[in-house]
Amino acid sequence: MNEELERTLLSKFPEIFEITEAVPDDFLWGIHCGDGWVPLISAMCQQLQLHVETTGRPQIVAKQIKHKMGILRCVFAGTDDYSNGVINTVIGMSFVTCEMCGNKGVLARGSKGWIRVLCDQCRLANPG
Ligand SMILES: [Zn+2]
Numbered sequence: 840m841n842e843e844l845e846r847t848l849l850s851k852f853p854e855i856f857e858i859t860e861a862v863p864d865d866f867l868w869g870i871h872c873g874d875g876w877v878p879l880i881s882a883m884c885q886q887l888q889l890h891v892e893t894t895g896r897p898q899i900v901a902k903q904i905k906h907k908m909g910i911l912r913c914v915f916a917g918t919d920d921y922s923n924g925v926i927n928t929v930i931g932m933s934f935v936t937c938e939m940c941g942n943k944g945v946l947a948r949g950s951k952g953w954i955r956v957l958c959d960q961c962r963l964a965n966p967g
Contacts, residue, residue, distance in 0.1 A: 840870045844877050852884040854891070855901050855915075871905040873938035875961075879911065880904060883929040887915070887922050909946050909954035910934055937961050 849856045856868060870880070879956045899922055903914040911933035913926050918958055937958035939943030944956040952966040 840872055840877065841874050842867060842952060844874055845870050848877065848881060848884070850889055853882070854898050855888060857900050868901075873906070874910060875937045875939045875941035875944075876906075876911055876933055878941060879929050879932055880913075883913070883925060886925045887918075890922055890925070899919070904931075906938060906955075909956055939965065948963050 849858050849866070849868065850872070850901045853859075872880075877881070884901075890896070891899055896919065897917050899915050899917040901913070901915055903912065905912055911930050913930065915922070915926060918926065934946055934956060935943060936956060938956050939961040940958060942958040942960075944958045944961070947956065947962070948954045949957075949962065949967050950966070953967055959964065
């Protein structure tokens with residue numbers, strides 16, 4: 840993920856990413872996934888934070904966000920049935936969302952054996 844996009848994400852959802860005042864401004868999580876999934880992750884965090892704030896439940900925190908086996912993998916602590924539903928919906932969307940540009944994509948193996956969700960255009964540009 841582009842550093843600028845990640846920084847925006849962390850600053851939008853400091854509770855979820857456990858960003859405290861002690862964390863330096865240039866801190867990055869190092870979210871390992873393509874920029875095309877940033878809107879999915881952002882929407883997910885927004886729903887999770889809203890859920891915490893409207894129900895008064897304990898804070899949900901992200902433990903891991905990355906791509907694995909071609910799709911988005913997210914691990915959060917403090918989830919309940921509702922928040923797990925939100926997370927699973929977003930993971931389901933990553934199956935059909937190009938990891939590089941966010942357009943409609945397909946999960947497939949590239950010529951170098953990498954399995955990824957890409958649209959036709961990004962797959963042509965990135966045959967690996
Ligand atoms: Zn694409």
